[in-house]
Amino acid sequence: MVRINLLPREEKVKVRKGVPKPVIRMPTGIENIMGIILVVLVIVILLVVQLSQRRTIGHLKINIEETRRELRKLDEVVKLVKELDRKRRDLDARIEIIRDLNRGRYEKTKLLYKISFLIPNYCWIDNIEVKGTSVSIKGITFSNQVIADFMRKLKGDINFKSVELKNIVGKEVDKHSVMEFDLTTSISSASSPISGKTPPKGAKP
Numbered sequence: 001m002v003r004i005n006l007l008p009r010e011e012k013v014k015v016r017k018g019v020p021k022p023v024i025r026m027p028t029g030i031e032n033i034m035g036i037i038l039v040v041l042v043i044v045i046l047l048v049v050q051l052s053q054r055r056t057i058g059h060l061k062i063n064i065e066e067t068r069r070e071l072r073k074l075d076e077v078v079k080l081v082k083e084l085d086r087k088r089r090d091l092d093a094r095i096e097i098i099r100d101l102n103r104g105r106y107e108k109t110k111l112l113y114k115i116s117f118l119i120p121n122y123c124w125i126d127n128i129e130v131k132g133t134s135v136s137i138k139g140i141t142f143s144n145q146v147i148a149d150f151m152r153k154l155k156g157d158i159n160f161k162s163v164e165l166k167n168i169v170g171k172e173v174d175k176h177s178v179m180e181f182d183l184t185t186s187i188s189s190a191s192s193p194i195s196g197k198t199p200p201k202g203a204k205p
Contacts, residue, residue, distance in 0.1 A: 118154055123140075125138070125139040126180075134184065135185050139181060141179055154183075159188055163184075165182075168182075
């Protein structure tokens, strides 16, 4: 069924004006006030926590940067220590080589000193060559008897063993007949070239 509003226009306006408008009112109860205070407190606490975290993060960033700088310094120190260690090892190796040379020189000197007391009269040594425990002696003399005497003295010394005559060659030097000889011997394993008693100064074997 169709309804028709027969009220005049003025009446319609009055009816509309009479409708009450919605009004927002703040709660006035004690519980509502406590709720608002609680919300405010939570917001304040969150803000304080956030500020504290930001401050902590800032300090951590500063500490991290300082730690990185310290690590870079330590890296330089480690590189320097490694370089010094390498130089020390190189220096130790050179010192050890010098020590070996000095030890060999000392032993050879003692060996020559020992042989010098075993050389008989009228016998001259041209060359002595030492390779490990092998010793090669070359010299000249006037007779086979002198060579035999030299070999006998080498065999009788505890520092030498396996004395062998390799070669004898007759030749003339300043219109004198001489003999060049070449003999070999070995350093005894039971005794080093520096072992044994040193002959008194000026003594002949």
